[in-house]
Amino acid sequence: xxxxxxxxxxxxxxxxxxxxFNPALSSSADTALRNATxxxxxxxxxxxxxxxxxxxxxxxxxxxxxxxxxxxxxxxxAIAKGIDYVTRCVISVxxxxxxxxxxxxxxxxxxxxxxxxxxxWRATDVAPDLSDGWYNAGICLKEQGDFVEAAAHLRRxxxxxxxxxQAYDALGSLLYQQGLxxxxxxxxxxxxxxxxxxxxxxxxxxxxxxxxxxxLSPQGVPDRASDAYVQAHFDAAAAxxxxxxxxxxxxxxxxxxxxxxxxxxxxxxxxxxxxxxCGTGLCGPLIRSMCGSLAGVDLAPQMLAVARxxxxxxxxxxxxxxxxxxxxxxxxxxxxxxxxxxxxxxxDEPLSAARGALRxxxxxxxxxxxxxxxxxxxxxxxxSGRFAHSEAYLRRVLGSCGFRxxxxxxxxxxxxxxxxxxxxxxxxxxx
Numbered sequence: 555x556x557x558x559x560x561x562x563x564x565x566x567x568x569x570x571x572x573x574x575f576n577p578a579l580s581s582s583a584d585t586a587l588r589n590a591t592x593x594x595x596x597x598x599x600x601x602x603x604x605x606x607x608x609x610x611x612x613x614x615x616x617x618x619x620x621x622x623x624x625x626x627x628x629x630x631x632a633i634a635k636g637i638d639y640v641t642r643c644v645i646s647v648x649x650x651x652x653x654x655x656x657x658x659x660x661x662x663x664x665x666x667x668x669x670x671x672x673x674x675w676r677a678t679d680v681a682p683d684l685s686d687g688w689y690n691a692g693i694c695l696k697e698q699g700d701f702v703e704a705a706a707h708l709r710r711x712x713x714x715x716x717x718x719x720q721a722y723d724a725l726g727s728l729l730y731q732q733g734l735x736x737x738x739x740x741x742x743x744x745x746x747x748x749x750x751x752x753x754x755x756x757x758x759x760x761x762x763x764x765x766x767x768x769x770l771s772p773q774g775v776p777d778r779a780s781d782a783y784v785q786a787h788f789d790a791a792a793a794x795x796x797x798x799x800x801x802x803x804x805x806x807x808x809x810x811x812x813x814x815x816x817x818x819x820x821x822x823x824x825x826x827x828x829x830x831x832c833g834t835g836l837c838g839p840l841i842r843s844m845c846g847s848l849a850g851v852d853l854a855p856q857m858l859a860v861a862r863x864x865x866x867x868x869x870x871x872x873x874x875x876x877x878x879x880x881x882x883x884x885x886x887x888x889x890x891x892x893x894x895x896x897x898x899x900x901x902d903e904p905l906s907a908a909r910g911a912l913r914x915x916x917x918x919x920x921x922x923x924x925x926x927x928x929x930x931x932x933x934x935x936x937x938s939g940r941f942a943h944s945e946a947y948l949r950r951v952l953g954s955c956g957f958r959x960x961x962x963x964x965x966x967x968x969x970x971x972x973x974x975x976x977x978x979x980x981x982x983x984x985x
Contacts, residue, residue: 651681
């Protein structure tokens with residue numbers, strides 16, 4: 555699931571279109587407009603606002619001044635005022651495709667999806683070569699549950715002269731959700747060809763290569779998701795992460811917390827607990843009462859910002875989790891990890907790091923997705939972008955890293971593709 559899919563907002567100040575000039579009009583207004591747009595692009599916002607209003611006193615319907623004031627108002631938190639200015643802009647220049655897209659994104663921020671869709675469709679009518687107009691309409695259709703039309707709009711976005719990069723990701727995800735794995739694989743492969751340095755494109759193309767290999771192991775598939783992919787993916791997802799997972803009936807935090815409660819009842823003490831790959835801190839409120847102190851580590855700073863707002867962690871650190879655990883030798887009585895190890899194929903490194911970070915007969919609890927076909931090996935990178943692991947591999951690698959398995963049970967982790975994603979809930983102790 556690609557949780558960061560969302561209509562993308564208005565142009566940045568430096569992208570303000572230079573439209574609507576009339577050489578016959580006052581040169582002083584033209585000068586004021588040039589100065590205002592220059593100030594806006596340079597971040598001198600008060601100066602820009604004063605300049606735009608000076609232009610409107612001379613030319614009440616100047617579209618660029620209206621557009622600039624719309625952006626300034628929106629970024630200042632005055633969403634309704636921003637919508638009013640940009641609406642006046644498109645009334646002045648109905649063929650202003652960029653302004654229609656911006657207006658749609660502002661309506662999304664205001665919670666008015668119907669008005670947003672109208673604006674995005676107007677953008678596709680007047681500026682059919684603007685890829686993000688089709689993209690934004692497609693994402694709205696997806697949110698409304700019209701997956702067929704959403705996919706059609708996303709495909710159309712990718713046919714534009716300058717395809718909107720996020721459209722590859724959104725289309726691939728949507729096709730995967732619909733079970734159209736062949737087209738999803740082709741979409742990801744094309745994306746990686748167009749953006750070979752994009753870590754997410756590379757990761758999803760590797761997943762596509764596995765899917766296309768029909769059970770074989772193609773060359774070049776990584777043993778884990780790269781740090782660059784994980785950070786980019788989850789920083790982009792942070793704002794909508796919790797709501798998206800709630801919609802999917804996500805159960806991993808509750809499963810991990812319940813397992814920790816069972817183990818802690820028999821434990822002498824849990825003075826220090828680590829939430830490894832804590833994300834937005836969904837586990838935090840569930841386990842806070844069991845811990846003397848609670849630390850969290852995650853690669854994505856935007857996810858950590860959400861976790862910090864829950865006010866239940868004593869320490870939150872932005873770091874790669876294996877490196878962090880190796881830096882905290884014998885520091886924790888328990889380590890939990892809800893669906894973080896799905897971004898690792900080979901588990902030797904994170905599990906050995908966890909063993910070193912635990913003291914005594916410390917507790918390790920985590921969830922991963924289940925690879926149920928033994929013919930597919932120990933683990934496999936799925937087209938979701940996550941790894942699945944076999945039970946036999948989990949038992950073997952835990953033993954080799956210094957753990958005794960207390961329980962390893964099948965559990966439904968979430969809903970996806972109209973079916974439950976089955977995983978393993980693992981509870982182990984250091985030996």
